[in-house]
Amino acid sequence: MFARKPSTGPFSTARGLLPLIVVCAFLFAFPIVMLVVGAFRNQDPSLPANWGWDGFRTAYTSPATYETLRNSLLLSTAVTVLGTAIGLLCAFLVTRTRTPLRRLVTPGMLLVVALPPLFYAISWGMLGNPRIGPVNTLFRDLTGSEATVFDVNSWTGLILVISLKSAGFSYLMLLGPFLAVDRGLEEAAQVSGAGKLRTLLGIDLPVLAPAVSGVVILNFVIGLEFFDVPLFLGTPAGIEVFSTRVYGLISESTPADYGAASALSLLLVAIVMVLVAVQWRLLGRRRYTTVTGKGYRADAWDIGRWRWAGTAFLLLYALLAVVAPLVQLVLGSLQPFFGGSAGYSLVNYRELLAEPETVSALRATLLVSVVGGLGAMLLALLIGYAIGHNRTRLRRVVEMLTWLPWAVPGVVLSLGIAWAYISVPGLRQLYGTVWIVLLALVAATVPIAQRATQPALAQLGQELEEASRVGGAGPLRMFAGIVLPLIAPSFLAGWFVSAIVVSGNLAVPILLSSQQNATVPLLVLELYTAGETSRAAALFVIMMVLLCVGLAVLAGLARLAALLRRRALAAASRAVPPAGPTPPAPSAGPTSPGDPVRSAGTPQTPTPSSAPAPLG
Amino acid sequence: MSADLVIEGLVKWFGDTAAVDGIDLRVRPGEFLTLLGPSGCGKTTTLRCVAGLELPSAGEISFRGRVFAAPGRAVFVPPDKRRIGMVFQSYALWPHMTVRANVGYPLKMAKVPRAEIRDRVHEMLGRVGLAERADEMAVSLSGGQQQRVALARAMASRPELLLFDEPLSNLDAKLRYQLRDEIRSLHDQLGTTSVYVTHDQEEAMALSDRIVVMNAGRIEQVGPPRELYSQPRNAFVADFMGYQNILPGVVAEVRGDGHLVRVDGSTLTVAVPGVPPGPAGTATSVAFRASAVRLDPPADGPAAALAARVLRSTYLGRSLNLLVEVAGVRLRTQLDEEALGRVGPELPGPGDELTVHLPARAVVPLAPVAEAAPAAVG
Numbered sequence: 004m005f006a007r008k009p010s011t012g013p014f015s016t017a018r019g020l021l022p023l024i025v026v027c028a029f030l031f032a033f034p035i036v037m038l039v040v041g042a043f044r045n046q047d048p049s050l051p052a053n054w055g056w057d058g059f060r061t062a063y064t065s066p067a068t069y070e071t072l073r074n075s076l077l078l079s080t081a082v083t084v085l086g087t088a089i090g091l092l093c094a095f096l097v098t099r100t101r102t103p104l105r106r107l108v109t110p111g112m113l114l115v116v117a118l119p120p121l122f123y124a125i126s127w128g129m130l131g132n133p134r135i136g137p138v139n140t141l142f143r144d145l146t147g148s149e150a151t152v153f154d155v156n157s158w159t160g161l162i163l164v165i166s167l168k169s170a171g172f173s174y175l176m177l178l179g180p181f182l183a184v185d186r187g188l189e190e191a192a193q194v195s196g197a198g199k200l201r202t203l204l205g206i207d208l209p210v211l212a213p214a215v216s217g218v219v220i221l222n223f224v225i226g227l228e229f230f231d232v233p234l235f236l237g238t239p240a241g242i243e244v245f246s247t248r249v250y251g252l253i254s255e256s257t258p259a260d261y262g263a264a265s266a267l268s269l270l271l272v273a274i275v276m277v278l279v280a281v282q283w284r285l286l287g288r289r290r291y292t293t294v295t296g297k298g299y300r301a302d303a304w305d306i307g308r309w310r311w312a313g314t315a316f317l318l319l320y321a322l323l324a325v326v327a328p329l330v331q332l333v334l335g336s337l338q339p340f341f342g343g344s345a346g347y348s349l350v351n352y353r354e355l356l357a358e359p360e361t362v363s364a365l366r367a368t369l370l371v372s373v374v375g376g377l378g379a380m381l382l383a384l385l386i387g388y389a390i391g392h393n394r395t396r397l398r399r400v401v402e403m404l405t406w407l408p409w410a411v412p413g414v415v416l417s418l419g420i421a422w423a424y425i426s427v428p429g430l431r432q433l434y435g436t437v438w439i440v441l442l443a444l445v446a447a448t449v450p451i452a453q454r455a456t457q458p459a460l461a462q463l464g465q466e467l468e469e470a471s472r473v474g475g476a477g478p479l480r481m482f483a484g485i486v487l488p489l490i491a492p493s494f495l496a497g498w499f500v501s502a503i504v505v506s507g508n509l510a511v512p513i514l515l516s517s518q519q520n521a522t523v524p525l526l527v528l529e530l531y532t533a534g535e536t537s538r539a540a541a542l543f544v545i546m547m548v549l550l551c552v553g554l555a556v557l558a559g560l561a562r563l564a565a566l567l568r569r570r571a572l573a574a575a576s577r578a579v580p581p582a583g584p585t586p587p588a589p590s591a592g593p594t595s596p597g598d599p600v601r602s603a604g605t606p607q608t609p610t611p612s613s614a615p616a617p618l619g
Numbered sequence: 620m621s622a623d624l625v626i627e628g629l630v631k632w633f634g635d636t637a638a639v640d641g642i643d644l645r646v647r648p649g650e651f652l653t654l655l656g657p658s659g660c661g662k663t664t665t666l667r668c669v670a671g672l673e674l675p676s677a678g679e680i681s682f683r684g685r686v687f688a689a690p691g692r693a694v695f696v697p698p699d700k701r702r703i704g705m706v707f708q709s710y711a712l713w714p715h716m717t718v719r720a721n722v723g724y725p726l727k728m729a730k731v732p733r734a735e736i737r738d739r740v741h742e743m744l745g746r747v748g749l750a751e752r753a754d755e756m757a758v759s760l761s762g763g764q765q766q767r768v769a770l771a772r773a774m775a776s777r778p779e780l781l782l783f784d785e786p787l788s789n790l791d792a793k794l795r796y797q798l799r800d801e802i803r804s805l806h807d808q809l810g811t812t813s814v815y816v817t818h819d820q821e822e823a824m825a826l827s828d829r830i831v832v833m834n835a836g837r838i839e840q841v842g843p844p845r846e847l848y849s850q851p852r853n854a855f856v857a858d859f860m861g862y863q864n865i866l867p868g869v870v871a872e873v874r875g876d877g878h879l880v881r882v883d884g885s886t887l888t889v890a891v892p893g894v895p896p897g898p899a900g901t902a903t904s905v906a907f908r909a910s911a912v913r914l915d916p917p918a919d920g921p922a923a924a925l926a927a928r929v930l931r932s933t934y935l936g937r938s939l940n941l942l943v944e945v946a947g948v949r950l951r952t953q954l955d956e957e958a959l960g961r962v963g964p965e966l967p968g969p970g971d972e973l974t975v976h977l978p979a980r981a982v983v984p985l986a987p988v989a990e991a992a993p994a995a996v997g
Contacts, residue, residue, distance in 0.1 A: 475699045
């Protein structure tokens, strides 16, 4: 009965935190350390080492390196400005005005964030194809000219497509702070004689400055790390950025120059870590602020006729970021040849599903997404829970470790993981198997999973757990009976998002998969570069549909289980003579505005950010 | 004297600050004891140490001879093994459960048979008047009802020790009075030992058998409500108990039935009953309530007649609050309706001169705060 090592719960002591630290260090820190070793090792991970400075020499004396550095910075800056601006405008329209259609923005933005970059790369690659892309053919049909108005394989195309995607992140991260702004501050300014615009610029903007600057830095980091879109759209135009150059050093040099790739990665890691540290300093000290029911009032500014301009803007964004790419992907997949006039048919689907290679890739991808998404969510949940329940200094170590996967782009992470696993005797056998891909995908997806679990955990009041402990439940019982059921809706939604993100990940399998266990994104890339664009689109559609159906079935099963359980409980309680008039159905109980877990039941909890939490 | 809950030398460090700095306390069986103090005084931390939600840094906590926590001997019973009940400030009802499931949870954990759980939940909900709401989701109830459910949950498994962590501070005034009475009557019905934390002096007075006034992690005074109200030990307790006039001074003269204290920075001397803290010249302070100062001399007992000049006058309907200056010292006085009736139609205003009387028995001598010995009360 007396505990030898006193603790008030799991993870509350330094010792309780150690296993988690070991796992995090292994997944997140070890690959980066091994990247340094790899930079000196100068050899394919499966071949004996060739120690020396050659990697650094190749990487840092080549003028091409500095060009890619310049390109990356340029691209990142442009994307940050455009993406943040769109996000800010949308957040303003949604929270502060009566713009028609504003209620559709948040679900739409969630979709933008969940859709993999690969999706944007293919669909916009088709839309903006200079010869046969609908943007250009439509223009020609309308005007009768022969000109090409838009070539997506260009700086403009790259910036546009990446900005559309970044806007989703920016919006979701700004939504919380926008909602949390105390209306009293604005009213005070207006009473003091400031006009609306004056209030917006003089009061709201400074109040929101820390949140906005955090978003700016994060967008910059994400911009530096983009891989899929530059690979698909930049390569044809001869635009190389940092991560595609790292990949190129391996895929295009013979023999593959792993040393130079690693040496180059280190620079990117260094730059990004500095930026992340700056962002951490900006936002890290601020406590997680939940949007209180009191602070939010539905009164909006009347912006008059400008609201129609707002709607037009929202429609344009929805067209470019969601509708057009989705329609293009589906229509394109139904064309036997992309841009051809042969009409629509299912031939691509039939042929793809007849190929054993495709079927095995689909199977591998589904497995990796569902299991990897679950793994990332579980790890993120444990990390978030541990950080919230530990007051020792080791807590900071866990926090810092979980920042690492943010700071490392997928290509670099998989390179590091390749080095890490090849150097540990027992793990060497994993190299080339689906398991190493799975582990790397989990590590790469933990940041997104964290964004999904954080708000749910933050809303879980500590007294709910303490009441359970005092009521006689041990730590495990408490976790299973109180914590898990309360965060289950957010957890399922987060699993959904994580699985989709994993399924579309190209950067990890491109370095770690072998021909035998290639995932769908790899085949998509292969088909696309071979010019079989329609077939690439079809394969992508099959994967997304299968995944969504699979996850919907999973979610349905979970719902059903919960429903049955509730029925059983209700039946059990009906066995007693009822105490009063017919009790209302348990699920009918409305949730009062002040209750401790507001998220339970609302499907929108995976919001990768509804508050200025430090993570992007 | 027999004691249920025994706390000895309890210390709790948070980083470099001691939230609880040496608490000794014995709570009697069936007693309702309240920890009272301003925020940050260590009252909640003490309660959480008793609940097992915090690990004490030093000291010992035991209940009915069973050691709950003794860091020196590496003994710590986790909260789920202490068989206690607790009511939280935020109610802490689980939003995914019905009222019935919330209340039945501690019984389920104690492996009570299902049929018995049903009966006992029904009984407890009946006691708090919510039997008809058993199958609603807990969070669909109003704040007051939620706290009643939390009360039923805390008491459902008949714990021998009940802990309350500011359970009424999220409720509005009317509900607060109502629930206050319910808490005390449930305590009496079930005969548990209760420890209650609050920062509300009136709440503590209304509920408790004894009150522990805490400040900066230490105990300032322990006693029944009436004792604390009429005989605060030092300036801190006096201030907390609503003494508006606390004046530092020195012992001027020792008499047979009391002593005189000369107020610092003034020629004003105040008669104080009881034994002086030392010979003439010893530093001391005195306290008296604004309502003790009156316009007419009291019929019984001696009183000092003081010439006062009104500085500020605040009319509150039921009473008139005056800030007056007497021999260079500012005093707060409160005249009730009856006294006002005798003043005449014109209320005293700034600049008016009047004579006020301070009865000697209303004056309380205070010990210096710094020297307040750790209360060893049992």
